[in-house]
Amino acid sequence: MPKVVSRSAVSSSTDAQPTASSAAALRVYYCICGEFILVIDKSLAALPRRKTDNAIVVRSQDTDVAKARIFKLNVTVNEPIFLERQGGHEKQYRFNCPRCSLPIGYQPTPPPIKSGPFVYILPGALTQMQGQIPPDAFEDAESRP
Numbered sequence: 001m002p003k004v005v006s007r008s009a010v011s012s013s014t015d016a017q018p019t020a021s022s023a024a025a026l027r028v029y030y031c032i033c034g035e036f037i038l039v040i041d042k043s044l045a046a047l048p049r050r051k052t053d054n055a056i057v058v059r060s061q062d063t064d065v066a067k068a069r070i071f072k073l074n075v076t077v078n079e080p081i082f083l084e085r086q087g088g089h090e091k092q093y094r095f096n097c098p099r100c101s102l103p104i105g106y107q108p109t110p111p112p113i114k115s116g117p118f119v120y121i122l123p124g125a126l127t128q129m130q131g132q133i134p135p136d137a138f139e140d141a142e143s144r145p
């Protein structure tokens with residue numbers, strides 16, 4: 001479990017810019033418990049926020065005007081909850097960490113993940129650590145042993 005990260009031995013330049021390789025541009029995010037949760041092609045800090053709850057907006061489907069982000073979420077999707085919003089109710093299928101069950105985010109549409117135009121990541125739910133992308137990040141669950 002990658003708990004302690006020593007920065008001194010690696011490099012003095014933190015947050016190095018991605019190289020020409022597209023794989024190098026992928027960002028990896030972890031739950032606070034250390035579980036791998038998200039790999040994505042853009043920093044979460046650079047993504048738009050939702051006005052209602054400040055959640056990070058991740059576009060999950062292409063439209064005519066915008067391309068979907070390339071990402072993979074490792075979460076448990078739960079039964080929907082209903083929230084009171086101005087002008088009605090909002091349905092949220094909550095994402096939780098598969099290890100410690102901490103809330104990670106949600107989407108308004110039923111599973112699978114990315115079934116709607118956006119998924120949302122709760123602010124502060126994930127931490128970014130210098131590390132390697134898990135080799136199975138973009139493989140389907142069926143292909144795992």
Ligand SMILES: [Zn+2]
Nearest residue numbers: 031033097100
């Ligand atoms: Zn966790």
